[in-house]
Amino acid sequence: xxxxxxxxxxxxxxxxxxxxxxxxxxxxxxxxxxxxxxxxxxxxxxxxxxxxxxxxxxxxxxxxxxxxxxxxxxxxxxxxxxxxxxxxxxxxxxxxxxxxxxxxxxxxxxxxxxxxxxxxxxxxxxxxxxxxxxxxxxxxxxxxxxxxxxxxxxxxxxxx
Amino acid sequence: xxxxxxxxxxxxxxxxxxxxxxxxxxxxxxxxxxxxxxxxxxxxxxxxxxxxxxxxxxxxxxxxxxxxxxxxxxxxxxxxxxxxxxxxxxxxxxxxxxxxxxxxxxxxxxxxxxxxxxxxxxxxxxxxxxxxxxxxxxxxxxxxxxxxxxxxxxxxxxxxxxxxxxxxxxxxxxxxxxxxxxxxxxxxxxxxxxxxxxxxxxxxxxxxxxxxxxxxxxxxxxxxxxxxxxxxxxxxxxxxxxxxxxxxxxxxxxxxxxxxxxxxxxxxxxxxxxxxxxxxxxxxxxxxxxxxxxxxxxxxxxxxxxxxxxxxxxxxxxxxxxxxxxxxxxxxxxxxxxxxxxxxxxxxxxxxxxxxxxxxxxxxxxxxxxxxxxxxxxxxxxxxxxxxxxxxxxxxxxxxxxxxxxxxxxxxxxxxxx
Numbered sequence: 018x019x020x021x022x023x024x025x026x027x028x029x030x031x032x033x034x035x036x037x038x039x040x041x042x043x044x045x046x047x048x049x050x051x052x053x054x055x056x057x058x059x060x061x062x063x064x065x066x067x068x069x070x071x072x073x074x075x076x077x078x079x080x081x082x083x084x085x086x087x088x089x090x091x092x093x094x095x096x097x098x099x100x101x102x103x104x105x106x107x108x109x110x111x112x113x114x115x116x117x118x119x120x121x122x123x124x125x126x127x128x129x130x131x132x133x134x135x136x137x138x139x140x141x142x143x144x145x146x147x148x149x150x151x152x153x154x155x156x157x158x159x160x161x162x163x164x165x166x167x168x169x170x171x172x173x174x175x176x177x
Numbered sequence: 178x179x180x181x182x183x184x185x186x187x188x189x190x191x192x193x194x195x196x197x198x199x200x201x202x203x204x205x206x207x208x209x210x211x212x213x214x215x216x217x218x219x220x221x222x223x224x225x226x227x228x229x230x231x232x233x234x235x236x237x238x239x240x241x242x243x244x245x246x247x248x249x250x251x252x253x254x255x256x257x258x259x260x261x262x263x264x265x266x267x268x269x270x271x272x273x274x275x276x277x278x279x280x281x282x283x284x285x286x287x288x289x290x291x292x293x294x295x296x297x298x299x300x301x302x303x304x305x306x307x308x309x310x311x312x313x314x315x316x317x318x319x320x321x322x323x324x325x326x327x328x329x330x331x332x333x334x335x336x337x338x339x340x341x342x343x344x345x346x347x348x349x350x351x352x353x354x355x356x357x358x359x360x361x362x363x364x365x366x367x368x369x370x371x372x373x374x375x376x377x378x379x380x381x382x383x384x385x386x387x388x389x390x391x392x393x394x395x396x397x398x399x400x401x402x403x404x405x406x407x408x409x410x411x412x413x414x415x416x417x418x419x420x421x422x423x424x425x426x427x428x429x430x431x432x433x434x435x436x437x438x439x440x441x442x443x444x445x446x447x448x449x450x451x452x453x454x455x456x457x458x459x460x461x462x463x464x465x466x467x468x469x470x471x472x473x474x475x476x477x478x479x480x481x482x483x484x485x486x487x488x489x490x491x492x493x494x495x496x497x498x499x500x501x502x503x504x505x506x507x508x509x510x511x512x513x514x515x516x517x518x519x520x521x522x523x524x525x526x527x528x529x530x531x532x533x534x535x536x537x538x539x540x541x542x543x544x545x546x547x548x549x550x551x552x553x554x555x556x557x558x559x560x561x562x563x564x565x566x567x568x569x570x571x572x573x574x575x576x577x578x579x580x581x582x583x584x585x586x587x588x589x590x591x592x593x594x595x
Contacts, residue, residue, distance in 0.1 A: 172225075
């Protein structure tokens, strides 16, 4: 399976407070959280995002709080994957654990502009920018993490 | 020959049942404490139930603290707390803290003796890194990690490399742990310690009180770090004795341990600082910001809501008034701190100064309740994050500072020191 969609580009240090502001954390319902995804950095995002679209971030994407509501809001609003120069570590873990695909690739993140069409392949780790005709490769996940992703999230392995 | 290890790596190796570990290695380790709060626990409970789990690994090694949106600010928050309460009751958890017993989690757990030197702790809250102050390896995770740990008592870690932070000399009066950590974040930036440990050493450590160390480790995450840690010394032992319920395990870094970077901080050269909007790394001297008028001051949080923080604020506010128009909200982090404030007469000082004192809550720090900012308002807060919209309206501004600077600013009506 490959992900293909329009890029929504953000800068460095996109924090979990702008991904999903704490005032909405009185629920953990993905659909409700999705309505407010990225609200404090791009108020139009939740209304404009289409299924399959790709969020592109700079350095330290998802920094700040440990709220799993952040990757959940992103996943629930239809975003297929996130490509960033680097990820904050709790966001990185949370994304793996809940099955939101993420790709760490500095060059792809820096080249992409909002509106570009990107294609990302989680198996090969190849990211393509179809608008600009560029191709990037990312390091594959270590085996232990691939096992979590392939089994469908961390909780799927709890009973093993 | 064993690989030389950092302090953090020693604790991880011990809990993974390995002689040694090295940076980058993926390990599974046994946990001494698993923590959640009223925001993150309901998500964990949902995952726990969805996976069909029917038991917890150890009812004495789980802490659930209802501190974020409590006393409940609305119906949805009340429902979330109810979910936590039901879970705690179902599994007869020893360490469930509801209103009346609760405090802000990262002030409460050390106070109750639930975390100590040598422990391996995860919490579904990013500021779980606070307990490194006691010589523990402690880090924040998400709710699914919490759910997995509730069931298994284990989790996976990527062994972090470390940055050594050498604290030198004695700090001046009114320079606190908050100034040290803000200064450090100013050097590293908000991702300078990404995935890494921050290990604090040096002759200056002995001048850092226990509360200073909690503040320093609390904000390790704001440099991107996985954990912050001090070696357990006499100051930590004095705090742990009579409180900590576990067995104290003192670890030290190997002399030849490798560090990716060494940062030296001359404590004697520091002055009170402020992190300006909208990143904790945007650090400037408090004395240079006198042009910044303010509408609100918040003194509290898991970063600075402990008794020495209250004392520092009271010392400034004694026989003074906060500037008219500056809403000054003081939040002792736990009931024990609250009671101590009463006993020492600090409450009277705060109220006479024109401040209000709240029950323990994380409330305003994350823009939940108890002090939300309107359009274009400015706040000096002793909290830990000043991101866009963190405390309210997206055009509002948060300036992070120590209790001393916050209290001085409340009196002045603008940022500054007296």
